[in-house]
Amino acid sequence: MSFVGTLKVEAKGDRELVMTREFNAEKDLVFDCFTKPELIKRWLYGPDGWSLDVCTVDLKVGGKYRYVWKYLKDGSTMGAGGTYKEISGPDRLVQTESFDEAWYPGEALLTTTFVEKSGRTYITINILYETKEGRDTVIKSPMEGGAAQSYNRLETLLNTLTESPQGRK
Amino acid sequence: MNHALSKSDRLDATFAALSDPTRRAILARLADGEVSVMDLAKPFSMSQPAISKHLKVLERAGLISGIKNAQKRLRKIEAKPLAEATEWLENYRKFWEGRFNQLDSLIEELKLSKQTSPKRKNKKGE
Numbered sequence: 001m002s003f004v005g006t007l008k009v010e011a012k013g014d015r016e017l018v019m020t021r022e023f024n025a026e027k028d029l030v031f032d033c034f035t036k037p038e039l040i041k042r043w044l045y046g047p048d049g050w051s052l053d054v055c056t057v058d059l060k061v062g063g064k065y066r067y068v069w070k071y072l073k074d075g076s077t078m079g080a081g082g083t084y085k086e087i088s089g090p091d092r093l094v095q096t097e098s099f100d101e102a103w104y105p106g107e108a109l110l111t112t113t114f115v116e117k118s119g120r121t122y123i124t125i126n127i128l129y130e131t132k133e134g135r136d137t138v139i140k141s142p143m144e145g146g147a148a149q150s151y152n153r154l155e156t157l158l159n160t161l162t163e164s165p166q167g168r169k
Numbered sequence: 170m171n172h173a174l175s176k177s178d179r180l181d182a183t184f185a186a187l188s189d190p191t192r193r194a195i196l197a198r199l200a201d202g203e204v205s206v207m208d209l210a211k212p213f214s215m216s217q218p219a220i221s222k223h224l225k226v227l228e229r230a231g232l233i234s235g236i237k238n239a240q241k242r243l244r245k246i247e248a249k250p251l252a253e254a255t256e257w258l259e260n261y262r263k264f265w266e267g268r269f270n271q272l273d274s275l276i277e278e279l280k281l282s283k284q285t286s287p288k289r290k291n292k293k294g295e
Contacts, residue, residue: 012188
């Protein structure tokens, strides 16, 4: 299986992460994949062993979105959501993000831009965390795609957070 | 270990040092081998003192070290802290790469179904 783009992730300044990747489709289609629940569910479910059980999107400024992932092995869930701040489809999307079990302090502001060149779409996701600690917690959290042990680690992490919520309210 | 910082503190210092584009450029230059401050300052439109300031930040983060030879002080890159920082980012990258690979597959599927969706009146079936 060959994949289209290589994902680049960079830490920027004290509080930001920047992800860039290209996709082999025009931006309307890629934008749809980021904003239509029936499509989001079909790719944002991973890693293996997880499913995106709940996915609701109210695509308007001030509208909310909500995702709930389920770990199939034991039925435990992880929820996240936020509010859309700006929607300039299919070029730009600005939304807040926070997790039910705050595994990083504060909330994050996600800015996703879609730029089309010769039929391919280049996306940039800029994630601005409220605090430096928030950004660093995310980078240092044990998550890896593909390895069973990482799900166990994520599970452990989630359990730890459930026992002692560390996030600020 | 030459300093008693925890792994987490070291990482913080590393990310702080890497947050500046000039410092990243200096590291990129040093990745090719040891360089003197004078030679380092050349490609930048910056004074040597300004470059030296950046070098101090990089040194404090343990990203570079100085070597004295007969005439001048050379700087060289230190691999370990850099490797730690990239390892953390790589974990995060892998996690998202998995999801985006799934998106690649979905996009191909959607494009295909667009192409095959009947534009003319067509009987169902092959």
